[in-house]
Amino acid sequence: MAPRVLVSDALSETAVQIFKDRGIDVDFQPKLGKDKEKLLEIIGNYDGLAIRSATKVTEKIIEAAGNLKVIGRAGIGVDNVDIPAASRKGIIVMNTPFGNSITTAEHAIALMFAVARQLPAADVSTQAGKWEKNRFMGVEITGKTLGVIGCGNIGSIVATRAIGLKMHVVAFDPFLSPERADQLGVEKVDLDTLFARADFITMHVPLTDKTRNIINAAAIAKMKDGVRIINCARGGLVVEADLAEALKSGKVAGAGFDVFETEPATESPLFGLENVVCTPHLGASTTEAQENVALQVAEQMADYLLKGAVTNAINMPSISAEEAPRLKPFVKLADMLGAFVGQATESSIQEVEVLYDGVTAELNTKALSSAVLAGLIRAQVADVNMVSAPIMAKERGILFSEVKRDKSGIFDGYIRLTVKTENQTRSIAGTVFSDGKPRFIQIKGINLDAEIGRHMVYTTNEDKPGFIGLLGTIFGKAGVNIANFQLGRDVAGGNAIALLYVDGPVDESVLDELRSHPQVQSAKALQFNVD
Secondary structure (H helix, E strand, O other), X not given: OOOEEEEOOOOOHHHHHHHHHOOOEXXXXXOHHHOHHHHHHHHHHOOEEXXXXXXXXXXXXXXXXXXXXXXXXXXXOOOOEOHHHHXXXXXEEEOOOOOOHHHHHHHHHHHHHHHHHOHHHHHHHHHOOOOOOOOOOOOOOOOOEEEEEOOOHHHHHHHHHHHHOOOEEEEEXXXXXHHHHHHXXXXXXXXXXXXXXXXXXXXXXXXXXXXXXXXXHHHHHOOOXXXXXXXXXXXXXXXXXXXXXXHHHOOEEEEEEXXXXXXXXXXXXXXXXXXXEEOOOOOOOOHHHHHHHHHHHHHHHHHHHHHOOOOOEOOOOOOOOOOHHHHHHHHHHHHHHHHHHHHXXXXXXXXXXXXXXXXXXXXXXXXXXXXXXXXXXXXXXXXXXXXXXXXXXXXXXOEEEEEEEOOOXXXXXXXXXXXXXXXXXXXXXXXXXXXXXXEEEEEOOEEEXXXXXOEEEEXXXXXXXXXXXXXXXXXXXXXXXXEEEXXXXXOOOOEEEEEEEEOXXXXXXXXXXXXXXXXXXXXXXXXXXXX
């Protein structure tokens, strides 16, 4: 029986035809995504669901999708899909991470011009029969400094276009290497320097805990008077109320926004201000981009449903069905090793080396290395998977290498990740025990045997008496329950580490109290996907 795919948003007819040509039974209902109850009623009849942004694939929808095997999102953002719920149900979520890149970059440049020359307001005035030449005094783009926050795929395109416009570009991106910055022709700077020097600021980062409200009143105070701000990335990167006040006072001369804290945006503090240009999330809205991502997602879904091939999956590695059972626990381990270093590292990553020892060297190391990079980059880039991670690493100029060798220790095989940053070198190793569960076995050259939990705390400290009691006291007072606890040291009285598996998130104030003690060098809360 042929697989059945429901297309519940407006994909192109060419994309629908791809399903038909591949022998898939496709049900094209482009307005169904807005009818939650109808979608809930019929979703159980389909093996695949192809969507854009209108369809909200909630946990309730997923629970009702008894036969669903794959969800394909034509576009990069998957915030309209409950990915944890899909993962638990064994449903693959695919996206098309690079199909909208040029289109979104061009929209950012278009908004920059519109804000610089007040084009929308001038158009309204002129078409109303007025001739207000003196009212609409603009500024030139040429010779100005553009600050790019996030110089990955889209940000780098914006940067090169801006350089072509004879702008000077400064960029803030923790993953941008000096070599890649030189290649692009941009100057790599820290965030405060970008704020201080930029005449225009454009954002091209995902919405994560680290980027949320990255531009607020405090950040605006560090900027030049008369700066202009563009956001075609994600709502929530900017505190709209703070920006509105700065626009009213003249501190910020203008803003161009395609995304908002709440969408659809029927109201915003930015609305009604003369020096603001707003568009309704049009970054991906060109004929070319819509067609490209639609065709791509149709091909990907058809390949999976007919051949079992997995491409651009958010929640599953790109591996063959034959090797999946043996590889799966090592993929999880590789992702966790990368996630550990990614969360523990603040400075720019320059080099990554992965050592495969013993039996791990005989596995599909390409998939494992992709999992390492996905875990590593995910701390900064939420929309990353095992397919896009190597590309993102290359774009940022990160040097990557693999080393394979025969068994060299007590374990049948293990993986060691070594990451070189601007300031230091980090190393962590792990293996998979006979129970199929990943373990950390070495951190900073210090041996240990650490079970990996969803919520963990990692500390570095001096090896002095009383540290365990200090941890117990602080965590106990905060109501944090320690499920498992591993210690290690290089020599007696030397450097030591502790890795705690706790039952829930640890508040930053608890970590601050821990860091305040003289023998504690660092303390970080970590999170891992253990599903």
